[in-house]
Each structure stands twice: as C-alpha cells, then as structure tokens.
Amino acid sequence: MHRLATAAILAWLSLGASAPPPPVTFTNYATQFDDLEAHTEGMPSGQRVAQFLTTFNALVPGLYVDKDLTRLVRHIDKALTDFPSIRPGFRDVESRFPEALNTAVEHFRKVFPDFVPPIPIYLVHSLGTRDGGSTRVGAKRVMLFGVDMIARLHNDDSLQPFLDHELFHLEHARHFDDCDQLWCPLWQEGLATFAASTMNPDSTDHQLLLDAPAPIRAETDAHWGEALCWIASRLDDTDDKDITDAFTGGSHPSEFPARFGYYVGLRVAEQAAGTRGLPPLARLSLQQARPVVARSLGSLIEAAHAPCKPPSLKGPITHKDPRLA
Numbered sequence: 001m002h003r004l005a006t007a008a009i010l011a012w013l014s015l016g017a018s019a020p021p022p023p024v025t026f027t028n029y030a031t032q033f034d035d036l037e038a039h040t041e042g043m044p045s046g047q048r049v050a051q052f053l054t055t056f057n058a059l060v061p062g063l064y065v066d067k068d069l070t071r072l073v074r075h076i077d078k079a080l081t082d083f084p085s086i087r088p089g090f091r092d093v094e095s096r097f098p099e100a101l102n103t104a105v106e107h108f109r110k111v112f113p114d115f116v117p118p119i120p121i122y123l124v125h126s127l128g129t130r131d132g133g134s135t136r137v138g139a140k141r142v143m144l145f146g147v148d149m150i151a152r153l154h155n156d157d158s159l160q161p162f163l164d165h166e167l168f169h170l171e172h173a174r175h176f177d178d179c180d181q182l183w184c185p186l187w188q189e190g191l192a193t194f195a196a197s198t199m200n201p202d203s204t205d206h207q208l209l210l211d212a213p214a215p216i217r218a219e220t221d222a223h224w225g226e227a228l229c230w231i232a233s234r235l236d237d238t239d240d241k242d243i244t245d246a247f248t249g250g251s252h253p254s255e256f257p258a259r260f261g262y263y264v265g266l267r268v269a270e271q272a273a274g275t276r277g278l279p280p281l282a283r284l285s286l287q288q289a290r291p292v293v294a295r296s297l298g299s300l301i302e303a304a305h306a307p308c309k310p311p312s313l314k315g316p317i318t319h320k321d322p323r324l325a
Contacts, residue, residue, distance in 0.1 A: 021114055024105045026121035029060060030094045030147045033125040037083045049076045062138030063124065075127040079148070083125075089151035090125070097123055097145070104163035108171075111199060111278060117170045119143055132166040134173070143170060153212065161196040161207040168195040168282070175283045180238040180318045183293050184286075185247050186231065190265020191281060197266070198278055210263055213249045219257040220264065225306035227256055231264050232297055232308055236315040271296035286317050 036055055040048040053076070056064050066072035083090070101121075109115050119134065119141050126146025131153050134143050143166065154162045169192050178184055193210070197203050210216045220227050230253065234242050245252045246261030272281055272292050284292060291313040298310025 021109070021116050024101060024117055024121070026098075026101065026123055026145075028094070028123045029056075029063065030090070030123050030125055032056070032059060033079075034083075034087070034091070034094075037080050040080065045077050045081075048080055049073050052076050052080065060122075060137065062136070063122070064127065075129070079125060079127045086148060086151060089155055090147050093147050093151045093155055094123070097147070097150075100159055100163065104160060104167060107160065107199065108164060108167045111195075112171050112282070115167070115171055117143065117167075118174050119170065121145065123147060131162065134169065158207040158209075161200045161203050162209065164199045165192045165196040165209065168192045172282050175285060176289060177286055177319070179286060180320050181235070181316065182231070182237045182239075182243050182246065183235045183290065183315070185243060186235075186261055186265045186268065187289055187293050188265075189247060189262050190267070190269040193262055193266040194269035194273065195278055195282075198273075208266075210259075210266075213258055216257045216260055216263045220260045223255045225301075225304045227260060227264055228297065228301050228304060228306045229308035230256070231261065232301060232311045235294065235297070235311045238318070238320075267300060268293060268296045271299055290315060290317065 032055070036052060040051050043051065053064070064072065064076065066075070105115070121143045122137070123145050125148050126144060128146075128148060130144060130146045131149035132143070132145050134141055136142070137144075145166070150159070150162075169188065172188060172191065176188070178188075193208055196208055200207060205211050205215065205217055231246070234246075237243070241251075246264075247259060249258040252258045252260065269281070272295075281292075294311045294313045294315070300306075301308060301310050
C-alpha cells in the first residue's frame with residue numbers, strides 16, 4: 001500500500017499542481033489486534049502477551065515498544081483483557097474510518113487544496129495511549145490513529161474536528177520543523193486547534209478537544225493573566241517537565257487545568273490570525289513563526305494587563321530532542 005501511495009504522490013507531482021492530489025491512504029493494523037485477541041482468548045496472561053509481541057514484531061517492527069518493558073507488558077495485557085468490553089465501539093470506528101478519513105480529507109482540502117500527507121498513516125489499537133499523533137515506528141515517522149481511543153473520545157460529532165486537527169499537524173509538518181523549546185508545541189497545538197475551529201464553525205470545546213480530561217477554557221480564563229505569564233516566562237524553556245505540565249493530562253500547575261497550553265496556544269493563534277489567514281500561518285518556518293508567537297503572546301499579555309513583560313521576539317531554536325506533534 002505504501003508503494004502504491006508513493007507512486008500516486010509522485011505521479012501527481014509530475015503532473016503539476018493543477019492536477020488533483022491523490023487519495024489519502026492508510027494501513028490498517030487494528031484488524032490484526034482484533035483477530036489476535038480472539039485467537040489468544042483463554043491463554044495464560046504471559047503466553048498471551050508473548051504471542052502478541054511475536055506477532056506484531058514480525059508484522060510491523062517498532063509499533064509496540066517502550067523503554068520500560070514491564071509497563072509495555074502491563075499495557076498489552078490490559079488492552080487484551082479489556083477488549084471484549086470495547087469491541088463493538090472499536091469495530092464501529094474501524095469500519096467507519098475509511099469513509100470518515102476520505103470525508104475529512106475532502107473537507108480539509110477546501111482550505112489546503114494541495115494537501116498530501118508527508119508520512120504514512122497507520123490505524124492501530126494504541127493500548128490506550130493516543131487518539132492520534134505522530135511518532136516513530138522503527139526508523140520512520142508515522143501518523144498513528146488509535147481506534148481504541150477514538151472509540152472512547154470521538155465516536156460522536158467530534159470526529160470531524162478531531163481529524164481536521166490531526167490532518168493539520170501533517171500539513172503543518174511540511175513547513176514547520178519541530179524544536180526543543182516550549183513555544184513549538186504551543187504553536188503546533190494552538191494552530192491545530194485553531195484550524196479545527198476555523199474549519200468547523202460553531203464547534204464546541206468538546207469538538208475542539210478542550211474538555212479532556214476536564215474543561216479547560218473557563219478554568220484557564222479564571223487565571224488568564226497568570227497563565228499568560230507562566231507561558232511567557234517559559235517560552236524558550238526546554239524542560240520536559242514544564243512542557244508536560246502545559247500539554248498533557250498529567251501533572252500541571254495547581255492553578256491551571258490539565259492541558260491548558262492547548263487553550264493558550266489557541267488564543268495565540270487567534271491573535272496571530274488577525275493579520276493573516278490560516279494557510280499563511282501554516283506555511284511559516286521556525287524562524288518566521290518565533291516572532292509571530294512572541295508578538296501575539298505579548299498582545300494578549302498587554303490586553304489582559306497581566307503582571308509580566310511580553311517575551312522577546314527572538315530566542316534560541318534547537319533540535320536536540322525534537323518532539324512529534
């Protein structure tokens with residue numbers, strides 16, 4: 001499938017931009033999980049996990065890995081044990097995903113008409129780790145869509161905005177490299193959330209992923225000046241803890257909700273969009289985007305009368321340990 005997709009992309013490029021881009025394809029590994037769960041039912045836990053690892057390491061090396069082997073085994077065992085309870089929703093999402101992706105791509109290309117994913121797309125059981133996002137599988141970068149988490153979080157009217165959000169990450173990656181500094185995920189996630197809101201007028205916070213694990217907007221607005229200052233003071237920070245605090249559902253400053261960085265990023269993107277549209281913002285390089293982010297954040301700080309200074313328009317940009325959006 002990947003060779004066919006590559007051939008289609010090369011054929012499209014050879015015809016020039018006036019030709020329609022090729023369909024977006026994906027590889028489905030969710031069915032193999034479903035089949036393996038049924039095949040190993042009744043086996044002792046250890047034997048079952050061993051069969052899982054043997055099967056998938058041969059099928060797609062690097063898909064299921066973890067530096068902590070004990071944690072990986074625990075996640076696999078739990079995913080297999082819990083699968084009967086989520087099987088109906090899992091199969092529903094899996095069956096609807098091809099049409100949903102095609103519809104989303106058609107919708108997305110109304111704003112980005114030449115969109116072609118720069119990396120392969122895999123449909124998988126994510127072991128409860130993600131609904132979507134890019135990562136490395138073996139030596140290559142891929143976009144993973146986790147059927148288990150989509151069934152849990154987006155098997156409703158949030159599926160279209162969610163897909164727009166993730167497709168935007170793929171589009172953005174064509175122009176914007178990652179970096180170690182906190183401002184990079186602020187821009188990546190904020191702009192992707194803004195893209196989903198722009199492409200889906202009147203979308204709710206649930207549809208924009210701003211209600212997980214709990215509502216973000218109101219609680220952040222209640223401490224808006226402090227949130228802006230927290231981000232501004234760490235804009236060029238490379239500390240994993242600060243970045244995790246702002247963008248994950250785990251540990252976070254007590255005065256702000258989990259994942260509050262998504263909402264601050266959205267507001268930064270909305271501010272930046274006041275002088276240019278979404279496609280031009282998506283095409284900004286690292287060097288071009290850094291002052292845009294700082295200037296927009298500074299404008300928000302000024303408007304909120306927040307107790308801190310706007311960030312500098314210039315700052316370090318490094319790539320020692322780039323994260324994947």
